[in-house]
Amino acid sequence: MISRCSGILFSVFLALPLAAQEPEFRANTARPDSTIFSPLKLPPANSMRTGAGRPGPDYWQQQVDYKIEASLDPETRIVHGKAHVTYTNASPDDLDYIWLSLEQNAFREDSIAARIGGATAIGMSNAEGDGYTLHALEAHGKDLDYSVYDTMARVMTPKPIKANGGTFEFDIEWDFTIPLKVFRRFGIADFDDGKVYEVAQWFPAVAVYDDIHGWNTLPYLGTGEFYSNFGTYDVEITVPRSMILVATGELQNEKKVFTSEQVNRLKQARKSDETVIIHGADEIGQEGSRPEGEGPLTWKFHAEQVRTFAWACSDIFILDAASSGDILIQSAYPEDGLPVWGKSTQMLKTAIEGYSSRWFPYPYPAATNVFGAEGGMEYPMIIFCRGSSEQGVYGVTTHEIGHNWFPMLINTDERRYAWMDEGFNTFINGYSTEEWFGPQKRSENDPAAFGAFMLMPDQMPIDTPADMLGGNLLGILEYMKTGVGLTLLRESILGHERFDFAFRTYINEWAFKSPQPADFFRCMEDAAGMDLAWFWRGWFLETGYLDQAVSGVSQPNGKRGARVRFDNLGGLVMPLHFQVEYEDGTTEDFEYPVQVWYQNDRIIEMLPGQRNIFRVTIDQHKKFPEAKRSNNTWTETDE
Ligand SMILES: [Zn+2]
CATH class of the missing domain: 2.60.40.10 (Immunoglobulins)
Structure with a gap:
């Protein structure tokens, strides 16, 4: 030809x-x-996961809904919570027990994470928390038997949770003290004029039960992030009246927690492409900038189809907002973040609109960027970012919000397959960077620039659990190599039209579901119409x-x-x-x-x-x- x-x-x-x-x-x-070039040895297809890499007619996943009442006492740093949890068992198996994930326990000095922390780069070598104190764990007023093993707890159910739709409701009450030194993902930031509290991994959550592993009970060691269930969250959080609070979900009681002037500004922001200040720098600490009254305020949020819930609060937050269609886009940051953080809401809007048009519409009604202790971490509808340069803030913002596609929308197992969230996200980030800064001389996902990394000694396959990757390998393999690989596939192997059709098919098929690596490989080959065994094997499974x-x-x-x-x-x-x-x-x-x-x-x-x-x-x-x-x-x- x-x-x-x-x-x-x-x-x-x-x-x-x-x-x-x-x-x-x-x-x-x-x-x-x-x-x-030989065919990959993939798990056999079945009616749950088809040979075309799609969810089959018998696909199921569990649903876990949470009603939580929580509070933060800034003086003691204690977060207290009470939850009513409804677990729906869609699996074909009766369940005699459930597993809870107790991630705060990773910060105890006797945790697995702390004990390996000195010997490896992955653990919590600076752990200094006490973990969770569980005050109550009961169903219909009766105590449940449970056993705690590090960051996991097995809870016996009074009778089996029936297959195919049986439910189990229980109540749990706990507290923990936010550690002063936190390895990552949440914590307290000290700024000149006050503190910002970022709160995540803060409630006992039911682990995932799936068709591949049954209960997923890998402990939280610090590097491998999460694998969790979709659910509906109704969360009420009580904090001092002086604070502004942002969270996963839509705020349900804005008239109670903002002044009428601020409510009007929010109304304006919901119709505005431009950023509107909701709570300005000149209002921080000023009389009349918070609703009248005495005592703390309770902020109420509702979120659907999210895989966890996080929040942040501070009495030094500037809050601003704009909209993108029906999506309310906000940023919460202390004055220290200015001037760059004044652009954060527009950065978030650019990133969300880019991903929505390229890959799949942003699936949630709100998105908030928070400047606090955490350098960069994603949660549904809320991201924690840090940075002072425009390059830095856009880079981390587009990365963390990109995670609302991978793995918030496409719910993958981050402890086993970090590449399916970090790497897929790094790939989509490359195009987003150009949408804010204009065409770049060299993409961050440049295959030619990556070549030399593949000669590094002690290579590991991309498909290695995150906690088992030492040194720089997590960044090089799970972020860079995966991002470069998909870029290569799109730019030089399949071409844009063929790749985009296949990748969008994968996203559409697995939106709000949980694919395995084999599902991704199969779906891409099926929709692109190309045998890619050589590429998956060479790039993801081997180290050539x-x-x-x-x-x-x-x-x-x-x-x-x-x-x-x-x-x-x-x-x-x-x-x-x-x-x-x-x-x-x-x-x-x-x-x-x-x-x-x-x-x-x-x-x-x-x-x-x-x-x-x-x-x-x-x-x-x-x-x-x-x-x-x-x-x-x-x-x-x-x-
Ligand atoms: Zn990431």
Whole structure:
């Protein structure tokens, strides 16, 4: 096939067998039975997860609904909570017990996370919390038997929770003290004029029971984030009257917690593309800036189809807001954040609108960005970010809100498969950055720039649980390599239209559900119409690197044209793109599909024509993650 594109001639030829009289041009022996191109050994498809990578007719997942009343005492740092939890068992199995996730226990000095903290980079080496104190755990007024093991607790149910829709309701009351030093994800920030409280992983939550592992009971060690159930949350939080509070969900009682002037500003913000100040810097600590009355105020929120709930409060918050359609977009930050944080709401709006139009509409009615202790962490409808430069604040904001697609909408198991949230998110972040700053010289997901990382010693497969990755491997594999991989797939392997159709199909099929890696691989192949076993295996499951080499050119002065020998040396395969420069000054670009490597790692290409070749360059446009570019070029003087 030959087509003309931007004045460059692209030609595709089949690999030709070799002439017997040129032994150095003989191909290697054929590949063994099992190669990088062999079908992946995926779990068998069934009526729950189909061969096309979709949820099947019998797909089920559990639902957990929470009604919570909570309070924060800033003096003691104690968060107190009471929850009524309704667990709905959609599985085909009767359940005799449930598992609770008690993430605050990771901060106890005897936790697994704390005890491995000194020896590894992943644990909570600076843990200094007390964990949860459970005051009550009961169903219909009767105490439940339970056993706590580190960050998990097994709770016996009085009778089995029936399969196919049985429910179990229980009440739990707890408290914990927010640690002063927190490893990550929440905590207290000290600013010049006061404190900001970010509260997350703050209530006992029912763990996930699924078709793959049954109960998911991996402990919380600090790096691997979460895997949780969708549910409806009605949460009431009581804090001092001086504070502004933001949270997952929609505020239900704004007239009680804002002044009438602030309620009017909120009304205006709901119709405004421009940012409207709701609680300004000049109102902080001023009389009349909070509703009249004595004592604390209770803020009420409602959220549906969210996988957890987080909140933040402060008496030094500036609060501003704008809207994007029906979505209320807000930022809460102390004056220290100015001037850059004054742009946060517009940054959040740009990011949300970009992801919504490219991939899937933002699924929630609100989004809030908070500047506090945490450097960057995502929760449904609320993100915790830190930064003072425009580059820094946009970068972290678009990343954390991007997590509202992966894994808030596509609910993956973050402890086992961090790449399905961090990496997919890093991929979509690359395009978002251009939407705020304009076209960038080099994308953060540039495959060519990544090539050298693949030669690092002690490589691990991307598909390794986050807590098992030491050093920089978490960032390099779960964020960068995965983001680069999807970029490569979109830009250089499938093309935009074919990739976007497949990736949107994956998102649509799995919105508000929980795919496994095999579901992703299958769905992408099915919708893109391409066998990608070589790509999934090479990029996600193995540790080979890309090293294509041009290892010889034979151009007898005759009519037969030239033969060019290419070797694939690194274990990973990719399409072969190269440019030929002829002695007469003309050039020609050639693009061979990945199947060119089907039979072996050495191929000989027969180029037609009478022109003498001066130079051959592999990956001349630097689209691929070449690890060793020194052997990518052959010039006539070489031989
Ligand atoms: Zn992230």
